[in-house]
Amino acid sequence: MQITRTTEIMVGLFVAAGIVAIFFMAMQVSNLGGLNDKEGYKVTARFENSGGLKVKSPVTVAGVRVGRVASIHFDNETYESVVEITIASEFNTLPTDSSAGIYTAGLLGEQYIGLEPGGDEEFLKGGDEIQLTQSALVLEEIIGQFLFSKAEGE
Amino acid sequence: MVEKVQQLGQFTLEIFEKLGRSTFFLWHTLTGMMEVLARPRLIIAQLHSVGVRTVLIIIVSGLFIGMVLGLQGYTTLSDFGAEQSLGVMVAASLVRELGPVVTGLLFAGRAGSALTAEIGLMKATEQLSGMEMMAVDPVRRIITPRFLAGFISMPLLAALFSMVGVLGGHLVGVGLLGVDDGAYWSQMQAKIDFNEDILNGIIKSVVFGFIATWIALFEGYDAIPTSEGVSRATTNTVVISSLAILGVDFILTALMFGDI
Numbered sequence: 001m002q003i004t005r006t007t008e009i010m011v012g013l014f015v016a017a018g019i020v021a022i023f024f025m026a027m028q029v030s031n032l033g034g035l036n037d038k039e040g041y042k043v044t045a046r047f048e049n050s051g052g053l054k055v056k057s058p059v060t061v062a063g064v065r066v067g068r069v070a071s072i073h074f075d076n077e078t079y080e081s082v083v084e085i086t087i088a089s090e091f092n093t094l095p096t097d098s099s100a101g102i103y104t105a106g107l108l109g110e111q112y113i114g115l116e117p118g119g120d121e122e123f124l125k126g127g128d129e130i131q132l133t134q135s136a137l138v139l140e141e142i143i144g145q146f147l148f149s150k151a152e153g154e
Numbered sequence: 155m156v157e158k159v160q161q162l163g164q165f166t167l168e169i170f171e172k173l174g175r176s177t178f179f180l181w182h183t184l185t186g187m188m189e190v191l192a193r194p195r196l197i198i199a200q201l202h203s204v205g206v207r208t209v210l211i212i213i214v215s216g217l218f219i220g221m222v223l224g225l226q227g228y229t230t231l232s233d234f235g236a237e238q239s240l241g242v243m244v245a246a247s248l249v250r251e252l253g254p255v256v257t258g259l260l261f262a263g264r265a266g267s268a269l270t271a272e273i274g275l276m277k278a279t280e281q282l283s284g285m286e287m288m289a290v291d292p293v294r295r296i297i298t299p300r301f302l303a304g305f306i307s308m309p310l311l312a313a314l315f316s317m318v319g320v321l322g323g324h325l326v327g328v329g330l331l332g333v334d335d336g337a338y339w340s341q342m343q344a345k346i347d348f349n350e351d352i353l354n355g356i357i358k359s360v361v362f363g364f365i366a367t368w369i370a371l372f373e374g375y376d377a378i379p380t381s382e383g384v385s386r387a388t389t390n391t392v393v394i395s396s397l398a399i400l401g402v403d404f405i406l407t408a409l410m411f412g413d414i
Contacts, residue, residue: 003198007202008198010202011198011201011205011206013206014201014202014209014307017209017314018309018310018313021316022309022310022313022356024317025249025313025316025317026352028343029320029342029343029346030347030351031346031347058344
């Protein structure tokens with residue numbers, strides 16, 4: 001087959017379009033364009049109950065995502081759930097007395113950790129532990145408590 | 155009775171014979187890679203016939219599949235009040251499965267059958283033997299460039315398919331059905347992981363490209379050099395590569411996403 005200039009241009013366009021498509025998927029479709037989760041510092045938080053929290057669940061401050069859950073362990077001695085979270089290094093001004101709570105996005109949405117900044121002048125750094133935590137709300141427990149208080153009231 | 159058993163044995167032996175021959179053929183093709191890479195013009199010509207000419211069918215079907223996903227996904231998701239997740243659904247199904255698999259099937263049908271017919275006819279008209287006469291290795295001169303072209307084209311085509319599909323889903327979901335534009339993209343970006351989803355999808359498409367091109371080229375090279383033989387080889391290409399792609403897809407999916 002004779003290779004004409006048009007053929008070469010067409011092949012060039014084809015390869016370029018393919019590379020653009022891969023680039024598009026990396027930047028626009030996946031999380032690569034957003035935060036880089038690998039660079040950041042890790043802090044831990046202990047929860048009585050981490051509910052439906054999963055590894056990679058988002059961590060937000062004021063509704064903005066600042067990191068992700070890195071791992072969730074069970075502590076054999078205190079019977080607590082130890083959640084390790086990675087916070088992107090650009091968010092390095094969170095006070096040490098910040099509190100962490102587990103919330104649900106929407107009624108049926110996934111669970112995430114919301115951080116509430118405190119007033120301390122020192123900032124959280126790698127390896128620190130968040131002391132103030134609020135467990136996940138488990139729907140059955142709330143309904144149970146509600147029914148119980150109803151019955152007591154009567 | 156004995157005849158039946160004999161036939162069964164012969165059939166089995168034929169399958170293994172063909173598998174063995176195709177493996178030697180693959181080895182022969184791959185060892186010629188260095189020589190062909192030194193002459194990139196051979197690959198460019200094949201990239202045109204294998205890749206460029208498949209782009210149109212890929213883009214059109216990608217657009218329609220994305221639009222259908224948007225429409226169907228919206229109907230189901232709106233029952234749960236989760237229309238916002240439409241982007242995730244469309245992108246995840248395209249990037250993980252439909253992109254590589256449908257592209258693989260279309261590639262086998264469009265480019266694979268053409269390759270088989272071309273090489274089968276070259277064999278039938280004794281062009282391949284003619285090359286051997288001139289001390290030119292037909293596998294390295296004819297087959298290897300085509301193999302490389304198929305191997306390079308498939309991931310690019312699959313990426314194009316997924317991209318057009320995501321845009322098609324956006325067209326229907328956001329443009330027609332009124333899903334929020336920001337939610338479509340942001341939910342997608344939050345849930346689709348580059349390493350886990352997109353890279354695995356690209357790996358899949360590379361594997362499918364390898365399989366589809368290998369089968370197409372081998373069927374052509376191995377065809378009985380008659381018009382009937384070439385037609386049977388072309389049919390074989392489409393049937394065998396489609397089945398192989400679907401089967402291998404299951405294995406790859408189980409390995410990549412199945413947590414087995």
